[in-house]
Amino acid sequence: MTAPLDVLFKPLRIGNVTLKNRLVMAPMTRNRSHLDGVPSALNVLHYQQRASAGLIVTEGVYPSEMGKGYLFSPGLCTDAHAAGWQQVTDAVHDKGGAIFAQIMHVGRLSDPLMLDGAQPVGASAVQPDPTARHYTVTCPRPKRAYPEPRALTTAEVYAVIEDYRRSAALARKAGFDGVEIHAASGYLPMQFLSTNTNLRSDEFGGSVENRARFLLAIVDAIAADQGSAFVAVKLSPGWTFHNVFDDDAVGTYSYVTKELSKRHIAYLQVGNYGMDWDVYATLRPLFDGPFMTVASFTRQSAAEMIAAGGTDLVGFGQAFIANPDLAERFRNGWEINRPDIATYYSQGAEGYTDYPFHGHSTRDDLLPTDAPLVPVSADVTG
Template sequence: MTQRPSLFSPCQIGRFHLSHRERAGPSSVYRYCPRSVGILTSFPFLFVVCLGRRVVLAPVTRCRAIDGIPLPAHVEYYTQRATDGGFLISEGTVISPTGAGFPRCPGIYTREQIDAWKKVVDAVHAKGSIIFCQLWHVGRASNQIYQPGGTAVPISSTDKPVSGRWKILMPDGKYGSFARPRRLAISEIPVIVQHYRQAALNAIEAGFDGVEIHGAHGYLIDQFLKDGINDRTDAYGGSLQNRCRFLMEVTRAVTSAVGPERVAVRLSPAIDHLDAYDSDPRRLGLTVIEQLNALQRESGERLAYLHVTQPRYVAYGQTESGLQGSAEEESQMMRALREAYNGSFMCSGGFTQELAVAAVEQGDADLVSFGRLFISNPDLVERFKLGARLNRYVRATFYTADPVVGYTDYPFLGQQQRARL
């Protein structure tokens, strides 16, 4: 009788070149592991690499960089959360000077940024973990203060601004208004696609094992996908095929540059963050998946994984009372997406250990990413294994500039146990 997978069982998600094997040394990352049991047991990553478990650090914005450059604190933060056989996804990393919409976000478009990220990646690899870089452009979810010269207008699929329902975090820690964006001309879109391609190449140069294209949560790619935002009448608007065009052009450009096995895509078809509504999110998700499957067939290679945020995702500025959709609606839609996608499937969005165990054991996900729980529990994997109590996160420190408080000072389980003696 075949055992059901769990959070600790093997999981394979593509094909992978072990470029850092010699630096990292022996690790469960490099063993081939067929699918078996446990959410905290291993998962064969990219056809030949075995992740030590199905628990993933989600890409969570932390606002600690200076001038877009990761700091020594970033090295500590990521290595705290790295484990032998683990898998981390970086915070959203800006692909170009026009892509920022948060204070102190890192980028991957200058030599200084690449070199700084290399220090992070090397330290993570030394602990035996794999790390992907999330490629991010916020589009209209910005303000002139974050744009080149502090005066440029943010770009988008539309010229409609984010509504007053939402506020943008400003450099002084207060909340302000989003700027009215400028609609991209068709002639400008290939330039943005090239920015994604170059950012992917830069990430690989920095040593990242792959990249995740951020196509979710109301940011630039999502602004093309969702009909609640995209009001274009050209080849990038109107029909579902047209609204998917920008995402697919970006994905093709990135996969051609670094290889499909090093590329993942993140989607959130049912999330209305930053007014990113769609009239038929299920159909949108299935249409994107159909096109990603076709891309995989054309190349003969699978993407690394598809990462989908569930409707219970809670955005910054929201509370748990604002969760979207019923549990049954959520599970039906996610199961349909899971069944449609030909490849490894990662879920995120307010998961507890119990919910993650259920998702993996029921076959609804191959991997589960955790954001807030990983923020406050750098040793989350160990706590899950032991059934230990979790640290509570402090939301007020999520986006502050302090390189220690709320960033690298959450206690490890061993520290707490010694303190009780």
């Protein structure tokens, strides 16, 4: 019988690639790109260092200028962006890794200062809680309340779907193995899914079928252009981060999961961020394809969940921030570096490309291999 830890290192076919192990570097906003959204040399090195992961999912990349929400975050809507990402994908592939681009449109969670004076857009004109502080003070975005967004017209919704399709086409041009649609964390697709942020009366609002139409149309557009094996989706069912709420999260995400299963996408990433219902046990049986879980896993808990059939892949965020060789550390039972939370959203190499590989550490704060990492209040994924 296979030892529980061995399951972490079994290959798995997803989409168009075969992964060498079941450890995924989760998407993590790190704000080290150029101001114009072109990936930097630091981005190239950062992802190359972590290519021993079975799969790397990049930080969120905006599919259009209106989708941008943070300074120094990367884009994927111009040829210059694609050329910059080509250097990243080449570096990862040269090390034997696989990499998907996470396409992230922030929707209402932007600011006119980020959008050349334009008003942010959303499913409806619903302002996020102006008193909420969703990110740490180090996150590079305007330090003021989110403004009220402008509701997208029906025609504009279809134009945004086209933005996603074009971004995925640029991802293919840049050498990515696939794209992941960020439909979690309160960003634009989740703004359409959630009952408090979607007050529309057209075909994109009202019933769960209509509220899910935007996300499913994005998947269908990319699949028609690049093939269903090139597209994946990330969900955070029921999570209220960024002030989104759902009257029936179980019903909404059960429907969405069933619909995504019909589309034979590369994988479905699902995070359970403290829900009072068993997100994984509810949704895993509804999805016929590679299933990824993420949030607060250790090496041991990940192996146990895979061995029990509860998931196929497990994503690690903070652990991969601090340990470029996390796969090797997990395989050999080596201690892991403790992440430096203060540098998560800073610029430069510190806390990004300067974490030591095993055997080269001068730090005295190493943690046991299976130590849980302390959750942070901000969303460092996506």
